[in-house]
Amino acid sequence: MKKLLVLFAAAAFVLPFLSSCDPEDKPTQKVIMEPAPTAEVAQVFTFEEKPLYAMNGQKHEIVSIEFTEDNRYILGLSPVIDGSSVKPDTKASKIGSVVTGKFTLSGNKFITQGEYQAQMELLESVAKIVGTGEFKGKRKMNSSTTPEEVNANRTWIVDNTYIKITGGINAEAGFKGCDFQEIAQFLKDNGAKIDPSKVAGYKISEMEFTGSGSMNIAFSATSSFYGSYTLSGENITYSFVVINNNDILAASASGKLTFPANKKAELILNTTIGGYNGTVQFSMHSN
Numbered sequence: 001m002k003k004l005l006v007l008f009a010a011a012a013f014v015l016p017f018l019s020s021c022d023p024e025d026k027p028t029q030k031v032i033m034e035p036a037p038t039a040e041v042a043q044v045f046t047f048e049e050k051p052l053y054a055m056n057g058q059k060h061e062i063v064s065i066e067f068t069e070d071n072r073y074i075l076g077l078s079p080v081i082d083g084s085s086v087k088p089d090t091k092a093s094k095i096g097s098v099v100t101g102k103f104t105l106s107g108n109k110f111i112t113q114g115e116y117q118a119q120m121e122l123l124e125s126v127a128k129i130v131g132t133g134e135f136k137g138k139r140k141m142n143s144s145t146t147p148e149e150v151n152a153n154r155t156w157i158v159d160n161t162y163i164k165i166t167g168g169i170n171a172e173a174g175f176k177g178c179d180f181q182e183i184a185q186f187l188k189d190n191g192a193k194i195d196p197s198k199v200a201g202y203k204i205s206e207m208e209f210t211g212s213g214s215m216n217i218a219f220s221a222t223s224s225f226y227g228s229y230t231l232s233g234e235n236i237t238y239s240f241v242v243i244n245n246n247d248i249l250a251a252s253a254s255g256k257l258t259f260p261a262n263k264k265a266e267l268i269l270n271t272t273i274g275g276y277n278g279t280v281q282f283s284m285h286s287n
Contacts, residue, residue, distance in 0.1 A: 031259040036069035036154035042142035044212045049136045068210045070155040075099040098226040142211030152209040156284040165278035178204040187274045194274045198247045
């Protein structure tokens with residue numbers, strides 16, 4: 001009897017994920033959301049003369065800073081190798097890690113909070129950072145034109161994750177939120193050759209899509225995954241350039257991004273999960 005109750009509970013949890021994939025359940029009209037709160041000031045500034053930033057005792061150049069539609073910033077960093085006899089070609093610097101946080105507006109100043117705290121004014125070709133100086137670069141305003149882009153360009157919170165894997169092993173399950181270590185343990189319990197400790201702390205706190213084409217997955221206890229995405233109608237593809245010690249999610253994939261209701265999203269990806277073919281579905285909401 002106890003085993004039967006467990007099966008009923010599992011079925012009740014997984015059923016919403018399965019039913020959300022039914023085409024008959026999709027709304028007959030497109031959901032069109034209001035633009036995210038700071039959509040009109042969302043932009044990315046790419047530095048040519050790069051300010052320095054210290055993180056975990058390591059010097060970094062700030063390659064770029066993006067202010068997103070939903071009051072977040074994404075700081076793109078490139079490590080500086082001390083003691084080098086050759087000065088790094090700063091124009092060729094690539095983003096090796098990111099720092100994210102929230103920002104507020106005060107007049108024309110962006111005030112960042114969290115790990116990187118600064119007051120910044122972005123002009124056409126100069127970023128003025130209070131207490132640090134002026135740095136040359138290029139500013140590009142974000143632009144979203146289609147309903148899908150306007151809907152997507154905000155910060156998303158993962159409510160539930162559904163995993164189905166095939167090829168070598170066959171398993172599927174639903175999870176509250178998205179904790180990579182929990183998912184890895186499930187895969188290991190079903191025969192996958194995977195080490196859950198490698199993704200300890202990889203619990204998604206936010207997923208961001210911006211009008212500049214940036215995609216960022218922020219975790220609660222470790223660094224972010226960062227890269228780019230393209231959205232054509234419901235079709236989405238992504239490619240990460242910063243993925244760190246990941247042993248779960250592939251660096252690139254494609255799938256569908258749909259919006260079943262206002263401030264609700266479903267991201268379905270056909271990809272490799274822990275090295276196995278599979279599907280992962282994120283059910284998300286925005287505030």
